[in-house]
Amino acid sequence: MRALNDLRLFVQAADLGGLSAAARRLDLSPAVASAALKRLEAELGSPLFVRSTRSLRLTAEGERFLPHARDALASLDVGTRELREEHAGLAGALRISAPSDVGRHTLLPWLDAFQQAHPRLQLHVQLTDRLADVYRQPVDVVLRYGPPPDSSLVALPLAPWNRRVLCASPEYLAREGALASPLALPGRNCLRFKLGEDLHAHWQFVAPDGTSHAVAVEGDRSSDDGEVVRRWALAGLGIAYKSWLDVAGDIAHARLRVLCGDWRGEASPLNLVIPDRRLITPAVQALRGFLQSRLEAVPRP
Known part of the structure; x- marks a missing residue:
């Protein structure tokens, strides 16, 4: 632990610009702090600071060593916190x-x-x-x-394993009819999701024969909130292209139905x-x- 304390003193001295300030921060006497720094420099075989009566400045070796010292102490802090949390819950x-x-x-x-x-x-x-x-x-x-x-x-x-699926409510399908394939989406009311400024207006699919298709879709509704798109689908207002995890419960309870299940939707x-x-x-x-x-x-x- 003494070597780690020496390392911590070095980082504090570099951050505060002085050995006395670092000693006060770590509750050490000036003599103990000076001895710790000399010990670390002797172990490394390189001077870490250029000392004067008014300042403490990193050497080229100290500049190169400082980020490694920070990383080592950060890793130690994480490990210490993990051990304490394991014991305390x-x-x-x-x-x-x-x-x-x-x-x-x-x-x-x-x-x-x-x-x-x-x-x-x-x-x-x-x-x-x-x-x-x-x-x-x-x-x-x-x-x-x-x-x-x-x-x-x-x-x-x-x-x-999650991916997108085409889905619609039983009420929508009873009113508008089933969908033969995703290629028939043009002309249907598609409920589109907007991510930032990007409107998800081209839906990607892989056909049963392995060929890929990007289908341009249109509709009278779009939203940047996925929950809104799901509610529109539940209300029978159109066809949605949703992540399976978003609608698995709705499909299990028959509130929504998967369309064109032999086509594979976009990975998500x-x-x-x-x-x-x-x-x-x-x-x-x-x-x-x-x-x-x-x-x-x-x-x-």
Whole structure:
């Protein structure tokens, strides 16, 4: 632990610009702080600071070593927190963002059960389909369909098998008739989803013979909220192209019916996205395992 304390002193001295200030921050005497810094420099075989009577400036070697020291201490802090949480049980706040539709109808009851199992954990849940807003806010985990928008984010698979399905209400089908294939969608009222500024107006399918098709669709309604599109479909106002996880319950209870089931819809894998792999805390690990166990019980499309 002495070596780690020496490392922490080095980082504090670099951040505060002085050894005396770092010593005060860490509640050390100036003599102990000076000895710790000399010990670290001797172990590394390189001077880390240029000292003067008025300032402390990093050497070139110190500049190169500083980011590695920060990473080592950050990793240590994460490990320490994990061990403490394992002994004390999950506690603290867990901030979760999820899509509006699957969030309301599937995730919320699951999170109730998760919190009952971990009563000292505080859950803060945001349900939105506006992705541009999500990643600007402080969240611990983001549940999202498809890959994250930034390659620096870490995506942990939850339901890689999920895909989109065509669906409509029994009332709509009784009124407008069945659909022979997705190629017959033009001319039907399609309920379209808008992600940001992008209107989902071309629906992708793979035919039974393996060929791919992009079908241009039109309709009198579109929304940037997936829950709104689902409600329109339930009301018999048109055909929707929804993630299976959004409508699995409606299909199981015959509120909606799958159309053209021999055609395969666009892949829509559900991922748990975190800002950094070092932020996979015990609470995040527990949530991922819990959600995976629940998703295993969901019928596959």
